[in-house]
Amino acid sequence: MIEWLVYWFMFPACIGIVSLAMMLGIDGTAILTPAVILIFPLLAVPSVSPAAAVTVGLFTEFFGFLSGLAGYRKEGLIDVKIGLRLARFAVPTIIISSLLAQFSPALFLKLAFGILMIGLAVYLVATSKSTVRNIRLEAPPPSVDRIPRKSESPEETVIRTKGGREYRYKVCDKRRGELVCAVGSAFEGMISVGLGELVMPDLVRRCKIPITVSAATSVFVMTLGVFAGSATGIASLVVRGGTYAVPWNLLVFTIPGAVIGGQIGSKAQGALSSITTERLIVIVFTIIGVSFLYVSAVGLL
Numbered sequence: 001m002i003e004w005l006v007y008w009f010m011f012p013a014c015i016g017i018v019s020l021a022m023m024l025g026i027d028g029t030a031i032l033t034p035a036v037i038l039i040f041p042l043l044a045v046p047s048v049s050p051a052a053a054v055t056v057g058l059f060t061e062f063f064g065f066l067s068g069l070a071g072y073r074k075e076g077l078i079d080v081k082i083g084l085r086l087a088r089f090a091v092p093t094i095i096i097s098s099l100l101a102q103f104s105p106a107l108f109l110k111l112a113f114g115i116l117m118i119g120l121a122v123y124l125v126a127t128s129k130s131t132v133r134n135i136r137l138e139a140p141p142p143s144v145d146r147i148p149r150k151s152e153s154p155e156e157t158v159i160r161t162k163g164g165r166e167y168r169y170k171v172c173d174k175r176r177g178e179l180v181c182a183v184g185s186a187f188e189g190m191i192s193v194g195l196g197e198l199v200m201p202d203l204v205r206r207c208k209i210p211i212t213v214s215a216a217t218s219v220f221v222m223t224l225g226v227f228a229g230s231a232t233g234i235a236s237l238v239v240r241g242g243t244y245a246v247p248w249n250l251l252v253f254t255i256p257g258a259v260i261g262g263q264i265g266s267k268a269q270g271a272l273s274s275i276t277t278e279r280l281i282v283i284v285f286t287i288i289g290v291s292f293l294y295v296s297a298v299g300l301l
Helices: 010-024 029-042 048-075 079-104 106-126 176-193 195-204 211-241 248-268 274-300
Strands: 155-158 166-169
Touching: 010 029, 010 248, 010 274, 029 048, 029 106, 029 248, 048 079, 048 106, 048 176, 048 211, 048 248, 079 195, 079 211, 106 176, 106 195, 155 176, 166 176, 166 211, 176 195, 176 211, 195 211, 195 248
Parallel strands: none
Antiparallel strands: 155 166
């Protein structure tokens, strides 16, 4: 029998976690999934395997993205053409990496989590001068303008919002955008983090798409990718252990918590400067990465 109230504390915890993540402009799973893997064993509650925790993170994230996607679609901010082009790479890649995560030993997954989180932190440090994570920025910083335009499309894209605003741009460096999307999707399927951290900034820096349109388009891509990854994870868990292998009693608290937290965090996004935000993200990712490497080292010894 399922104990439906055993994870009740994850409802308020998820509201706080996702609110913080949204305020920083990162995926809520960047904090949620590590919390489930690392903290549950310290509490008097049933532990969740790393593979199941990744699935919980992806499935929870999907519902959070649905809310944001509806808002962006209503405003008419999504570049559907670019979104579908990137989704061709995101969906199959995240399915493959999700399967790899599901059938990987727990120790390997924790080690991968630590290495990839440290890798993301290093990447963010290297690109911190051209940070565009704050969607309230009207224009990218000068460091982004100095990045050369490569393989610029001859055709101009025009996005007209419901409010009457018009965005005109020529998409650049599509091949690099597809590569970055594939790498981010591999990270996302393996550790439920990475797609949003890589795709949205790259759309602005290299593809030269306006910040608001980049944010909306990246949410479109992530919604499709995360759905594919979470569906793959759930199907894998069911095949190996039946429907009871899926921690539904955890999802009933994380999903509504994420939806509420997403609404709260989105209103607070932009309250911190871009530099402060980027530094906090690097600190959070580094702490999480080091924690997983420590746990993995202890497991190996």
